[in-house]
Amino acid sequence: MNPLLIAPSIIAADFGYLRADLARAEQGGADLLHVDIMDGHFVPNITFGPAIVKTMKSLTKLPLDVHLMISRPRKFITDFVEAGAANITFHIECEDVIRTALDEIIYYSRKPGLAIKPRTPLSAVKEYLGSIDRLLIMTVEPGFGGQKFMPDMMSKVRQAVDWRREGGFRYDIEVDGGLNRSTIWDAVRAGAEVIVAGTSVFSQLDLGYAIQDLRDNAREALAYLNEPPVEEER
Numbered sequence: 001m002n003p004l005l006i007a008p009s010i011i012a013a014d015f016g017y018l019r020a021d022l023a024r025a026e027q028g029g030a031d032l033l034h035v036d037i038m039d040g041h042f043v044p045n046i047t048f049g050p051a052i053v054k055t056m057k058s059l060t061k062l063p064l065d066v067h068l069m070i071s072r073p074r075k076f077i078t079d080f081v082e083a084g085a086a087n088i089t090f091h092i093e094c095e096d097v098i099r100t101a102l103d104e105i106i107y108y109s110r111k112p113g114l115a116i117k118p119r120t121p122l123s124a125v126k127e128y129l130g131s132i133d134r135l136l137i138m139t140v141e142p143g144f145g146g147q148k149f150m151p152d153m154m155s156k157v158r159q160a161v162d163w164r165r166e167g168g169f170r171y172d173i174e175v176d177g178g179l180n181r182s183t184i185w186d187a188v189r190a191g192a193e194v195i196v197a198g199t200s201v202f203s204q205l206d207l208g209y210a211i212q213d214l215r216d217n218a219r220e221a222l223a224y225l226n227e228p229p230v231e232e233e234r
Helices: 015-027 050-059 077-083 098-107 122-131 151-167 183-190 207-226
Strands: 005-008 033-038 064-069 087-091 111-116 134-138 172-176 194-197
Touching: 005 207, 015 050, 015 207, 033 050, 050 064, 050 077, 077 087, 077 098, 087 134, 098 111, 098 122, 111 122, 122 134, 122 151, 134 151, 151 172, 151 183, 183 194, 183 207, 194 207
Parallel strands: 005 194, 033 064, 064 087, 087 111, 111 134, 134 172, 172 194
Antiparallel strands: 005 033
8 A cells, every 4th residue: 555645635725815725735734736627528617727737836845636627638738747747647538549648648757647437437447557657536526626425436446456456556546525534534444545635624724734634534544444353252
């Protein structure tokens, strides 16, 4: 299992105070920032483009975990590389040729990732697992923040753990949607390693406490999972 990483989702930040919220995330101990890019076509919402990502990059030292929820990711890969993305994850359900898009991200020396919607079977990504650094399993329907966590998606996480072990692959497993101090238990016990948290983090006055609370709950969940069974008295 890879180290646990907490990735506050910038879509839940206050864009009127973006500089301050980026600073709060960095000072609060976030490991990276999750940046959702929506085109209004692949999902029924629009966020922002490379120019805003470039501004974010100038305001923080945290790596930018760029998640492209767009129909034609190849059209924008170069733009987001130049904007400062540390890694670029796009959806298996997009309209582009998957292998070509992955190769383009690798060409620019960025870490490639694949994301998968709740209704898409995990088998859709299986042939590409040897080429990615991150597998993002959506735990809500993509497009809007503040949705309820789907616990049945944890079967995908467990399967992804098994396939990684069997294939000797390097990808980490990211989950996004409805993650908070309670649902993180299901996620990390299933094998998730990158936790995207939006509303549950940025809605708190003390963002550092919120991030640490997530870490503490993840640690407790893993400790509970690894506890030896209690022997029955004879």
